Every structure is written in structure tokens, then in C-alpha cells.
Amino acid sequence: MSHPSTLWMLLLPLLLACGAGHAPEQASPTVASPLVATGGTNTTTEPSEVADVEPPAPADAPLDIRVRGELAEGGAVTAVVEVHGGTARLARTIGVEREVDGRFEPVGSVAGLELRADCQTPAPECVEIVVGAELRPPPWLGTLGDAQCICTRCAPAPAGTYRFVLTSCDGRQRVESPAFELASR
Numbered sequence: 001m002s003h004p005s006t007l008w009m010l011l012l013p014l015l016l017a018c019g020a021g022h023a024p025e026q027a028s029p030t031v032a033s034p035l036v037a038t039g040g041t042n043t044t045t046e047p048s049e050v051a052d053v054e055p056p057a058p059a060d061a062p063l064d065i066r067v068r069g070e071l072a073e074g075g076a077v078t079a080v081v082e083v084h085g086g087t088a089r090l091a092r093t094i095g096v097e098r099e100v101d102g103r104f105e106p107v108g109s110v111a112g113l114e115l116r117a118d119c120q121t122p123a124p125e126c127v128e129i130v131v132g133a134e135l136r137p138p139p140w141l142g143t144l145g146d147a148q149c150i151c152t153r154c155a156p157a158p159a160g161t162y163r164f165v166l167t168s169c170d171g172r173q174r175v176e177s178p179a180f181e182l183a184s185r
Contacts, residue, residue, distance in 0.1 A: 063088060063173060065129075067164050069180035076139035077180060079164040081115065083129045088168070090115060090175075092123035095165035096140065096147075099179065104163060109144040115166070119149035126169040140164075142182055159184035 064085030069077045079094050094113040097104040116123035119138050129135055138149050145154035164177040 063168075065090070065166070065173070065175045067166055067175050067177040069162070069164055069177050071180075072139040075142045075183060077142060077162075077182065078136055078139040079113075079115075079166075079177065081129060081135040081137075081166065083131050083133050085131060087131060088127075088129040089170070090127050090129065091167045091169050091171075092116070092125055092127055093167075094137070094140070095167070097163050097165055097176075098158075099161040099163075104176075104179075106165075107144070107157070107162075110140070110147045110157070111145055112149070113140055113147045156184070157182055 064083070065088045066082045066084065068080050070080050072078045081088075081090070092114045094115060096107045096110045096113065098107050099105075114123040115127045115135060115137050117135075117137070123137075127135075140147050141149075141151055141154070142157050143151055143154035144157050146152055147154070159182055161179045162182050163179050166175040167173065
């Protein structure tokens with residue numbers, strides 16, 4: 001027959017693994033619940049509250065792209081692009097249309113107006129903007145010919161009602177800004 005302490009040494013690991021060796025006065029180890037930071041604020045919420053936080057839009061979410069003309073210094077106008085749903089994939093060129101006899105027509109003599117971050121870097125062929133983002137490219141100078149950043153071969157655009165036009169990279173979606181007025185220079 002085995003010695004009782006040897007039997008105990010053999011059974012003890014099995015009992016501990018099954019929880020049988022857990023004494024009632026011992027508290028089980030507590031694991032602190034992780035805190036989840038929410039949307040750019042300094043507050044935290046318990047995981048049970050995380051369900052209230054809106055997850056990012058899936059890649060196939062309906063696009064909600066808005067563009068507006070915002071008056072800048074010297075009569076220039078910035079095309080402010082906001083993405084409220086989905087991920088926008090926009091062609092780099094910003095179109096300009098002018099109202100003539102109650103209809104908007106493309107202004108073909110506006111060159112170089114692009115969805116770029118600054119005047120030093122040209123825009124890629126297709127500009128991707130994620131939901132919640134806003135892009136403020138350098139403004140349209142309100143000129144014909146060179147239209148953004150530098151005016152080496154340009155002339156003032158005639159006063160009138162204009163709008164910006166963006167198209168998706170695949171050409172399926174067209175986004176027009178609300179109309180804005182360009183004063184004469």
C-alpha cells in the first residue's frame with residue numbers, strides 16, 4: 001500500500017484542476033473588466049455599454065458625400081468635402097459649373113483644380129476619404145486657366161453663380177455642391 005502523503009501528492013493536482021481543492025474562504029481571483037475608450041473623448045465605458053457605440057460603416061455602406069463652396073481670402077472658394085457614410089473614392093479633379101440661363105454648364109477653362117492636401121503634392125488619380133473625414137484642398141482662385149495654388153496663366157472668372165462637381169472613381173456617382181456666388185474682381 002502507498003503511503004497517504006504520496007497519494008495526496010498524486011491527487012492534489014487533479015483536485016486543484018477540477019476546483020475541488022478550492023477552499024470556501026479563498027476568494028477567486030478577480031479580473032478587472034477592460035475599459036473601452038469611446039470616440040475621441042476622455043471618457044470610458046464598461047463593456048456592457050459598448051453596444052451603444054456605433055461601429056464604423058462597412059465598406060459597402062451607402063455613400064454620403066457632401067461638397068460645399070466656402071469663401072476664402074481674396075475671393076477664392078474652397079471646395080470642402082465631407083464623408084458621412086461609406087468610404088468615398090473620388091476622381092482627383094474638381095469640376096466647376098456656372099449657371100447660364102437657369103442651367104449649370106461645365107466651365108472647361110478651369111485647369112488644375114484637384115482634391116489634394118496642399119499645393120506641393122499633386123492628388124492621386126483616385127482620392128480615398130473615409131467616413132467622418134473632411135478634406136479642404138487649396139481653394140479655387142476664382143480664375144480661368146490656372147485655378148489652384150498659382151496663377152501664372154489665368155484670368156478672373158466672370159461674376160456669377162457656380163458650383164463644384166465631384167465624381168466617383170468609377171464614374172457612377174456625381175456630387176454637386178450647393179450653388180455659390182462669385183463676385184467680380
